[in-house]
Amino acid sequence: MHYNFKKIEEKWQKKWQASHAFRSQADPTRKKYYLLEMFPYPSGKIHMGHVRNYTIGDVASRFKMLQGYNVMHPMGFDAFGQPAENAAIKNKTKPDTWTHKCIKEMETELKRMGFSYDWEREVSTCDSDYYKWNQWIFLKMFERSLAYKKASAVNWCASCQTTLANEEVVDGGCWRCHTQVEQKDLEQWYLKITEYRERLLDDLSRLKEWPQRVLAMQNNWIGKSSGVDIYFHLKDSDKVIPVFTTRVDTIFGATYIVLAPEHPLVKELIKGKPQEKQALEFIDKVAKESKVVRASSDIKKEGVFTGSFAINPVNNEEVPIWIADYVLMEYGTGAIMAVPTHDQRDFLFAKEHGLPMRVVIQPKGSGLKAEDLTQAYEGDGIQVNSGEFDGLSNQEAKTKIAGWMEQKGIGKIQTHWRLRDWLISRQRYWGTPIPIIYCPKCGIVPVPYKDLPVELPKDAPFTGEGGSPLGKVKKFVEVKCPKCKGASRRETDTMATFFDSSWYFLRFCSPKFNDAPFDTQEAKYWMTVDQYIGGIEHAILHLLYSRFFTKFFQDLGMVAFPEPFQRLLTQGMVLKDGEVMSKSKGNIVDPDSMTKDYGADALRLFILFAAPPETELEWDNRGLEGAFKFLNRVWRIQDNLKDKADAQVITALHKTTKKVTQDYGEFKFNTAIASLMELTNAIYQSGADKEVFSRLVITLSPIAPHFCEELWEILGNKESIFKASWPGYDPKLLVEENVELAIQVNGKVRAKIEVPRDIPDDKLKELVLKDEKLAPWLEGKPLKKFIVVPQKLINIVI
């Protein structure tokens, strides 16, 4: 017979709810711990990824609780977004109705897992008392010119019928539906995240408890590169083409320059030249290629001559101006100087089109000749053919040439960034309305703060055709201008949902606060988030935006810290048969059905035991059964308690307590569980008393909370186990009187010996050398060394 998990889990879930067991309140006399897991999109059902994410968080949270911290562990819903609209169209319902139904269902499933959330702090981003503050933040940004509107080529997903931020384009496709993204010219709202790029980059160094790879990805994404803008004058006019380079040391080897086909000067350069027709054809061809195709054609470098020339400002040489597909308009200045001898791409292009080459960097101890090169030399060396800079090391020359060019006004030290401003307009209904009014007289007018929230009309028509439903709601669109009271039109785009999630961790500090997005006093106590847990897929998007918002609040004087998340854990994915679980693959394991068969505690135990939190986890039904078996094994201990446990078991208990305490703190739950299993095995060998069993139950409780509450009660305790305190361990009890040492001869184990723990080395040596098992190995050979590693092993070198 197994323990009655169904009854026990329901019982304790009810008790926790009734007693507000996980309610959290600011208390300056206690040390706080803010534990947060990335809140879910309310699809209606939780999946194994959620279970894993939230179980890791729950164990950490309950462990901190037992250690006496004032823990805040909130949960909410990232409730705006497209799936609600799609569901509304499909099921002929409203996004609002559908979302709230899903939230209810998901709450139920989360509660069934026994997670220790403070539900009184719950927020849903689709409620107007949440999104009102999105609008408030937007207006604050607008006042500071951090929110602005501009016309530009934007990423457009034809399937989702909306624009996308750069961060939302993955491999040239929409992050949601993978449809190839098109470029479209539109006027859209942006947030000036680029104004924070320097701080976003520099402060990465503060994030010492973030995974390296997340830091690396953000660093990559922000993409700072330092170099020099060099001004090339056109030969036949006074126009200037700036080119950007990080290798200014190679400027004397620049034998031609290349523009991106989209470069604004190109049309002028080719006008009336014999090459005009050919060039236009080429530009047209490149324009038709998608970004993906253009990036993938990495062998052949195609291009045409414009017929025009420019002047290299360092030596007044005439250099031809080419157009090529390998130069990108969106990076640097959209134009490069080409140094075929010292850049592989330029080398290939120059070979292809017979362009001149000149060596300007000579590697130490060799004599490179341009005509002998089979590839570009991109390493360090000594400057040659570089005028007054000859003989310098190229690294030294880099600084000197840059300074010299600035002085002569022919170049400027420049930094280029990959990060672009954040496009937040979405042509969708189910999101936060952008609080802007367009007045024919006054232009762009922000909605006054007193008029917030701009509520989403609940009765928008959902047909799935003809653009955003918001545009069809007359009473929403047609408004009076707040300034001149004239007839005006309301913005019908909504905000990207990543806006909503960029500050929810602050809202949790004071979820019902009415005067601002959050109560600065509450935030002062609770923030920063001590531990944040979520999927690696948010390494850039959500985590970058949240960092940006936090810095903005810092500038508003609302928070005093630059970074929101102290420590970050990115949990690995849950796989089935080596693949990500997905509907299309039909390999989904539903957590809810697993809890029905084995209970939430067994599911929690298995998911933590099967792999360390950061690595991928292969789902294994038999592993889950094993976890259930272990719980039953622990359950049966209560039937055979004796009056006093053996010294052996006491030692095992203290060892386990030490190990579990350490491992929980470091999120090594798999080895913590292994240690608890070892203790259980030891108890099966020689029995436990009530004290030993009680401590086992407490140390297991963060992982299997319902199960342990029940045993705790059976053991005669009146209060919840989570009111108990975390057991310590006695270092004196960790060591046994006798220890077994391995005896190695030349590094190979040949015998074992049991000796008193503090035997002196000379006694030990005497004892060991007498050991008859070693005789065959030692016979007649002189002893060179006798190494003792205390309480572990002995190595005899002969």
Added chain:
RNA sequence: GCGGAGGUGGCGGAAUGGCAGACGCGCUGGUCUCAGAAGCCAGUGUCGCAAGACAUGAGGGUUCAACUCCCUCCCUCCGCACCA
């Protein structure tokens, strides 16, 4: 190409200079039972009857001692990328 994480039994994984494979799954045997299930006990890296030999992606090195440190290389996954 740049950056990050990895490569250990049949499987998930443990060990961060000190007895490789903890713990679990699976498998084998025993016990209990009329029988089965569950439970409990024992065994289980490979080769070998054994003594023993060989084993942590490959090869080299440092060390009394290397999964762990150093060098050379291979492979897998992830992010960025004709980034000038």
